[in-house]
Amino acid sequence: MDPNALTYIIGGVGLLAGIIAGKFIFAKNTQKQIDEAEQQAKKLLADAQTQAETVKQQKQLESKERFLQLKSEHEKEVGERNRKLVDSENRVRQKEQTINQKVDQLDKQVKENEAIKENLNRQIEVVNLKRNELEKHQEEHIRRLEKIAGLTADEAKKQLVESLKQEATTQALALQQEIIDDAKQKANKEARKIIIQSIQRTAAEQAIENSITVFNLESDEIKGQIIGREGRNIRAIEAATGVDLIVDDTPEAIILSSFDPLRREIARLSLTRLVTDGRIHPARIEEIVEKTRRQIEEQVMEIGERTVIELGIHGLHKELVRIVGKMRFRSSYGQNLLMHSREVANLCGIMAAELGLNPKLAKRAGLLHDIGKVPDEESELSHALLGAKLAEKYGENPAVVNAIGAHHDEMEMQYVISPIVQACDAISGARPGARREIMQQYLQRIKDLENLALAYQGVEKAYAIQAGRELRVIVEADKVTDADSDKLSFEIAQKIQTEMTFPGQIKVTVIREKRSVNVAR
Incomplete structure (x- = not known):
């Protein structure tokens, strides 16, 4: 075998042995860690069980305390309800006793009333018997009276009623006349007072135009x-x-x-x-x-605005303000129209205040009452009706419109301020120095007044006095009675009012005098 190969084999075996020895050591260490982890887990579990047991015991104690508290409150509430029930039962028991007592009293009163009723029935029977006897006596008495007087009871009753009726009528007429005279006296007195106060509180200029x-x-x-x-x-x-x-x-x-x-x-x-x-x-x-x-x-606009501001009139249409300003350059019988309208407005305000009416509304109507005298275009309508038409056109109050149209009786008066405006217009025009008349016209008016009165039958003489403010008519006593005098005075006043034009008012006095003259020789 090649030595190098053997060397490689031996080296590989050694390496493999080292790897196996390392794994054995690692496995041994890992088992040790696992054992330690299990011990820690058991320890943690034991601690958790201990804490859970502690919490459980605390919750049980709290639950017991809450239960005891609720039980105590419930027992207290039940006791309060029981006490109230006992009180209610006591009150009901007292009421029952009171009702029983009242029932006993009512029974006693019923028995007493029945006894009284029986007594009253007996008394009623006695009264009926006596009434029947009285009726018989009365009928007998009436028959005797009818026989003596020669009249039946109905005829006598009619005569008595008729005489009482005539007497009552006479007394009523006398009382009515007395009340009317007293009312006239007081009304005239109050009217004079109001008019005099209104005139005295208003200063005006003389006619200079x-x-x-x-x-x-x-x-x-x-x-x-x-x-x-x-x-x-x-x-x-x-x-x-x-x-x-x-x-x-x-x-x-x-x-x-x-x-x-x-x-x-x-x-x-x-x-x-x-x-x-x-x-x-x-x-x-x-x-x-x-x-x-x-x-x-x-x-003109400035004059109109200044006038309405001085009089305290607000909300007037601009066109009406312009018309008010134009009145400064108009005159009537020598009286400046704007000064006359201002004077009438002040008089109306004072008089309305004295009578408890709206002074601002009356002052507004007084200022605008103659706006028909300064139209921008000629019209066939009278100045009163034209003024009412203009006021209505520019949205004035119906009371103001009626006062303008009615201040010369050309329209029916429908509001209280209408006669006030008419009276104040007459006051402003009739006061001394307000208007200037031509002498010939003045003399002609005086003459017409006297001739109007002389045209009536039975009028002997007629005199216009106090600058035409009063007409005294002397009648023949043989031809005109006292009753005719009242009628004649009324007819002459109505004829003057309908046929003549005059400032202010004219008093008509009819004088009837009977003279018997004898001479002793």
């Missing part, structure tokens, strides 16, 4: 510039403003004539600007007049 405006000039040389070549400037001014310019011999003055104060104001301001500027010709005139008209429109 007219139909002309005097435009003052620095020198007469400016008159020629205003007239222009062949009068073209003055014609242009009149055409643009609608105002008549009167240029006469009055030194340093030109008269602006128009019944429309708004037009006169536009003409006055336009002339002031033209004279100040110095350029006066038709084109410039039209430009200045248009600019002035726009300025007046803005001024």
